[in-house]
Amino acid sequence: MDPLPLGLIGWLYTLLCAGAIAIGGWIIVAVHLRGDRAALAARVAEDTILFGIWLLGLAGGIGVLLGRGWSRPALELFCWAFSILLLLNAWTRWRAAPPPRQGFALSLILFVVPVLAFTGATILTLRSETALRALPG
Numbered sequence: 001m002d003p004l005p006l007g008l009i010g011w012l013y014t015l016l017c018a019g020a021i022a023i024g025g026w027i028i029v030a031v032h033l034r035g036d037r038a039a040l041a042a043r044v045a046e047d048t049i050l051f052g053i054w055l056l057g058l059a060g061g062i063g064v065l066l067g068r069g070w071s072r073p074a075l076e077l078f079c080w081a082f083s084i085l086l087l088l089n090a091w092t093r094w095r096a097a098p099p100p101r102q103g104f105a106l107s108l109i110l111f112v113v114p115v116l117a118f119t120g121a122t123i124l125t126l127r128s129e130t131a132l133r134a135l136p137g
Contacts, residue, residue, distance in 0.1 A: 003125035006064055006134055013061030013075060013122075020054045053081050069137015072126045079119040086115060 028047065031040055040047075057078035063071025090108045097104045125131055 003128040003130050004121055006125070006131060009075070009122055009125060010061050010064035010071075013057050013078070014065060015061075017054050017058035017061060017078075021051065021058065024051065024054070053078065053085070057082065064135065067135060069135050072131060072135050072137070076123050076126050079123050083116055083119045086112060 024047070028040065056074055060071050060075030060078050063074060090112050094101060094105060094108060126135075
């Protein structure tokens with residue numbers, strides 16, 4: 001398998017993570033303006049950790065675009081954390097779904113498998129000789 005182009009990885013992770021941070025911020029502001037501060041207070045730890053993970057992906061994507069060596073471990077850590085959280089979330093949603101779950105499981109698989117394939121391809125690309133030469137450090 002050929003590694004993905006580093007420019008593509010940099011731009012995709014930069015744009016997707018920036019979009020996720022913007023949408024998350026918009027949701028938090030909307031909940032705050034609605035006056036549901038109890039909901040915000042109940043999830044402050046989870047939201048802070050999730051915000052930090054998305055920032056790690058954003059920093060890794062920008063670092064790849066700038067050719068910085070620290071971007072390889074940062075983006076790889078983001079990919080591992082995102083993949084694990086995605087699997088845990090899919091498992092939790094599947095267990096919470098009422099039976100029959102076959103249709104729901106199929107929809108989860110159709111979403112989860114491509115995302116895991118892309119994060120896996122990103123990890124393999126970041127470990128490739130091309131990335132080691134382009135992103136020394």
